[in-house]
Amino acid sequence: MPRTAPCLSKKESLSGERPGRIEQPARAGSLPLLVPGKETPHSVATVANRGDGGQPRKYTRRVLFRQGNRPRSWGPAERRWPFVRLLVSPATQWLAPSYSYGSDRVPAAGGAVLAANHLSAIDPTLVGSMCPRTVHYMAKAELLAMPVVGELLGFTGAFPVRRGEVDREALRRARELLATGHVVGVFMEGTRQKLGYPGAVHAGGPMLALQEDVPIVPCGVYSFGWTRRNRRNCAVVWGPQMQLEGLPRSGRGYKEGARIVAEELVRLWRLAGEAVGAGLPEQLSDGSRRHGPYHAPGAGLLRALSTATR
Numbered sequence: 001m002p003r004t005a006p007c008l009s010k011k012e013s014l015s016g017e018r019p020g021r022i023e024q025p026a027r028a029g030s031l032p033l034l035v036p037g038k039e040t041p042h043s044v045a046t047v048a049n050r051g052d053g054g055q056p057r058k059y060t061r062r063v064l065f066r067q068g069n070r071p072r073s074w075g076p077a078e079r080r081w082p083f084v085r086l087l088v089s090p091a092t093q094w095l096a097p098s099y100s101y102g103s104d105r106v107p108a109a110g111g112a113v114l115a116a117n118h119l120s121a122i123d124p125t126l127v128g129s130m131c132p133r134t135v136h137y138m139a140k141a142e143l144l145a146m147p148v149v150g151e152l153l154g155f156t157g158a159f160p161v162r163r164g165e166v167d168r169e170a171l172r173r174a175r176e177l178l179a180t181g182h183v184v185g186v187f188m189e190g191t192r193q194k195l196g197y198p199g200a201v202h203a204g205g206p207m208l209a210l211q212e213d214v215p216i217v218p219c220g221v222y223s224f225g226w227t228r229r230n231r232r233n234c235a236v237v238w239g240p241q242m243q244l245e246g247l248p249r250s251g252r253g254y255k256e257g258a259r260i261v262a263e264e265l266v267r268l269w270r271l272a273g274e275a276v277g278a279g280l281p282e283q284l285s286d287g288s289r290r291h292g293p294y295h296a297p298g299a300g301l302l303r304a305l306s307t308a309t310r
Helices: 010-015 077-095 123-130 149-155 168-179 204-212 251-277 299-308
Strands: 046-052 055-060 098-101 112-116 135-140 159-161 183-187 216-222 234-238
Touching: 077 123, 077 149, 098 123, 098 251, 112 123, 112 204, 112 251, 123 135, 123 183, 123 216, 123 234, 135 168, 159 168, 168 183, 168 204, 183 204, 204 216, 204 251, 216 251, 234 251
Parallel strands: 098 234, 112 183, 112 216, 135 159, 135 183
Antiparallel strands: 046 055, 216 234
16 A cells, blocks of 8 residues: 555644654755744844744844855944945935034044934934944844844944843943944934934933943934935034043933933934024034035035935
């Protein structure tokens, strides 16, 4: 009598698993897949997602650029960002015609925490193109775990942080960058504000500044209402460097530092709103002078074309 294939249960047929199944090795040179619950030899980032009934699920980022069995190393972000800026800055000006004010207040060297408010999806590229330094953003881990998007963010120097918990690995990375003279970008509210004005801030930025004894560079962003279909004008206003001297390196000191930074962000956000309302003038009421994106040939032409075609 001929042998018939064994009947599989519904669960086994959906999962593709059955007793005695032998896993076949991956072909040499093939890319690892993004598989829930599995890590691959070439994974470089894993995040926990608690959206499945409160149970954490691990997602491993697909690595698109490899050299042999290791992720390709592109060197430090400071070496890569000037080339990326040549593309990002003109594209940002096409999508959001904008200027910054007071960019000379950003320190030319040394570690610093860039503390900004967050209103729209254009904010990271907008602030990054207007800053004379390379910004290492603390980005939510879900973005860094996405194929293509995660690779691009990592290429520009961003690193993941898990929201809703104390991410010690992200804090260690941020402190390491600050201690070696880099700029770490933090959106103080932790997420975009849908009401159009700065929201309650977290104490992470002041904590990093106090622990590493570096200044905070406040940055007010006015980009509310911006979408890809609504290419409205935006503005970025930089404030004077803030040294949180005298505050204790404790929870009380971190909260007080967050309060001080929040007040300055509201002031700068109002100035940025006034700049947009006045048609992006050459100078603001506090003396801040206008400046375009750094190292962006053609950005002015794209800004004018974007404004003319709206």
